[in-house]
Amino acid sequence: MIELSRRNMLAGAAVVTAAGPLGISAPVLAAAPPAGKQNAGFYRTKLGTLELTVVTDGVRVFPLPDTFVRNAKKDEVNAALRAAFMKPDEMVIPFNPTVVNTGSKLVLIDTGSGPGALAQTKGAVGQCHGNLAAAGIQASAIDTVIISHFHGDHINGLLTADGKPAFTNAEVMVPAAEWAFWMDDANMGKAPEAAQAAFKNARRVFGALGNKVTQYQGDKELVPGITSVSTPGHSPGHTSFVIASGDQSLFWQADVTNAPALFVRNPGWHVMFDMDGPAAEATRRKVYDRLAADRQMMAGFHFPFPAIAHIEKDGNGYRQVPVAWNPSI
Amino acid sequence: MIELSRRNMLAGAAVVTAAGPLGISAPVLAAAPPAGKQNAGFYRTKLGTLELTVVTDGVRVFPLPDTFVRNAKKDEVNAALRAAFMKPDEMVIPFNPTVVNTGSKLVLIDTGSGPGALAQTKGAVGQCHGNLAAAGIQASAIDTVIISHFHGDHINGLLTADGKPAFTNAEVMVPAAEWAFWMDDANMGKAPEAAQAAFKNARRVFGALGNKVTQYQGDKELVPGITSVSTPGHSPGHTSFVIASGDQSLFWQADVTNAPALFVRNPGWHVMFDMDGPAAEATRRKVYDRLAADRQMMAGFHFPFPAIAHIEKDGNGYRQVPVAWNPSI
Numbered sequence: 001m002i003e004l005s006r007r008n009m010l011a012g013a014a015v016v017t018a019a020g021p022l023g024i025s026a027p028v029l030a031a032a033p034p035a036g037k038q039n040a041g042f043y044r045t046k047l048g049t050l051e052l053t054v055v056t057d058g059v060r061v062f063p064l065p066d067t068f069v070r071n072a073k074k075d076e077v078n079a080a081l082r083a084a085f086m087k088p089d090e091m092v093i094p095f096n097p098t099v100v101n102t103g104s105k106l107v108l109i110d111t112g113s114g115p116g117a118l119a120q121t122k123g124a125v126g127q128c129h130g131n132l133a134a135a136g137i138q139a140s141a142i143d144t145v146i147i148s149h150f151h152g153d154h155i156n157g158l159l160t161a162d163g164k165p166a167f168t169n170a171e172v173m174v175p176a177a178e179w180a181f182w183m184d185d186a187n188m189g190k191a192p193e194a195a196q197a198a199f200k201n202a203r204r205v206f207g208a209l210g211n212k213v214t215q216y217q218g219d220k221e222l223v224p225g226i227t228s229v230s231t232p233g234h235s236p237g238h239t240s241f242v243i244a245s246g247d248q249s250l251f252w253q254a255d256v257t258n259a260p261a262l263f264v265r266n267p268g269w270h271v272m273f274d275m276d277g278p279a280a281e282a283t284r285r286k287v288y289d290r291l292a293a294d295r296q297m298m299a300g301f302h303f304p305f306p307a308i309a310h311i312e313k314d315g316n317g318y319r320q321v322p323v324a325w326n327p328s329i
Numbered sequence: 330m331i332e333l334s335r336r337n338m339l340a341g342a343a344v345v346t347a348a349g350p351l352g353i354s355a356p357v358l359a360a361a362p363p364a365g366k367q368n369a370g371f372y373r374t375k376l377g378t379l380e381l382t383v384v385t386d387g388v389r390v391f392p393l394p395d396t397f398v399r400n401a402k403k404d405e406v407n408a409a410l411r412a413a414f415m416k417p418d419e420m421v422i423p424f425n426p427t428v429v430n431t432g433s434k435l436v437l438i439d440t441g442s443g444p445g446a447l448a449q450t451k452g453a454v455g456q457c458h459g460n461l462a463a464a465g466i467q468a469s470a471i472d473t474v475i476i477s478h479f480h481g482d483h484i485n486g487l488l489t490a491d492g493k494p495a496f497t498n499a500e501v502m503v504p505a506a507e508w509a510f511w512m513d514d515a516n517m518g519k520a521p522e523a524a525q526a527a528f529k530n531a532r533r534v535f536g537a538l539g540n541k542v543t544q545y546q547g548d549k550e551l552v553p554g555i556t557s558v559s560t561p562g563h564s565p566g567h568t569s570f571v572i573a574s575g576d577q578s579l580f581w582q583a584d585v586t587n588a589p590a591l592f593v594r595n596p597g598w599h600v601m602f603d604m605d606g607p608a609a610e611a612t613r614r615k616v617y618d619r620l621a622a623d624r625q626m627m628a629g630f631h632f633p634f635p636a637i638a639h640i641e642k643d644g645n646g647y648r649q650v651p652v653a654w655n656p657s658i
Binding site: 031032034035036037038039040041042043044051053056058059083084085086092094101102103104105106123124127135136137138141143295297304305306310312321322323324325326327328329 | 360361363364365366367368369370371372373380382385387388412413414415421423430431432433434435452453456464465466467470472624626633634635639641650651652653654655656657658
């Protein structure tokens, strides 16, 4: 007879002793030492004739700020974390730059926090460059870097740890609306003290490139197979991308939502990083209504690696259904 | 103004040409050649003081048999596949053996279809041994192999491609009830023709080990931290495991469900591989009610890699919530 008790299923190791009836354990071999090392952080998939490589920059874990969601109470946020089987009072945010080999261009979309962040975060983020190497992708082989917006976790990886251009042969494409906003001295001057750092950081990063960038407008094919879609709100020029080949397409949403456990489930919630909360919410609802209706594959920069999913409606919000890992390609 | 049209989001590459106003495309560099190679198929995580390494054996893709679910119509099954954003008329079944380093033993739970299956399936399955090597785990370092049940995708990896024992230094632990069932000549004699192969296969595999196995009963600590739990129905002696350390535990369900998109969502459905459908369903409902109530972490041999999830109730069934990939350990 099967008997599945709480004792059996939960407390197995605690209630049954390894010792025999006389209380004498059998001698055991010393096991191999623990490896202590995670697999490399890349995942490869085909999209029509394109080859995508999602390359994680790592995960940040930090105490949940009281105002992490501007328009929700902390206990509501904790309830959402619990519903997602995550720890309360803690945020876990992944970062997922993506490489697209179009057949004619090797393109990196967003760059992570840069190898300079490795020391500062004890290896938590700044992993993208190392994972590119693990995936067999040389930084010098990248033809184009496309930037979605100018927050540090997207642009800082344009530089090496010592502040030099990391992708020496790449054209760097940036949203014209981002460039106009962040490089405007008047905008920087009237920004609150706490927001000054982001302006200075954008100037530091692009200054190291000699400000050599190609500005793009929304809704343009930037390279064959990758088209920009304006999705403002998170930042003034925040941009998503359609990656398409043949009859297959993927909507690369950048930061239309932050952590899905909170903001896909609760599209009305405004993360503290959304520069214009109501505009970001309006964008989010439009994008997600369409993703759900069209059943289009998508990728979220802040989704758990490898960050590719479909979106379904669920209650008053949505739910991400991760695409199954394919061990072959 | 943001304008998110269907045309923008879906058909990007089709509607915007890379050619300039004169119809002349800019010259493009030849991109790096496609890598064409997936990341290694292992994932590492800590559970208390234990180190787990999920090692995928690959994924089988095959046309949906009419009787894949014995007690559901094919169009109901296709509706469930569609709801999970999977292709209709096709089954995708992953396989996920798991290594546990307990600190005193290096333990492999189930073994996949074996490297002999690589040629036959064009590399689709039989990957476990290669992925063990990629994870830095030598077959000769495995102290113990624990088998959940005697179906080929769980036991065939006990052997190398040429039919020799693969884990030369390992004690092989098998459920006593499985041994009694599959090794009984009367049971084989009265099995229908189509079921004879499974009996012969079990005898082939364990015969190559000289039938040197340690038989275990349910609800016993097999090695420190790993306790067997009888979960019959899928096969007569089908066994799951509680892996536990300190206050952390994981329920390693083996085949309590097959593909979650069908059988976690519809626990009343009987997969064609369930040898006793009603008994398997009874086990499944008990296990899943408890997993949901206790919010216990679990792993499914046939879940998408890396196969670790939590279970929540949803409608008349359940839903798996995958644990987020941690790029560090």
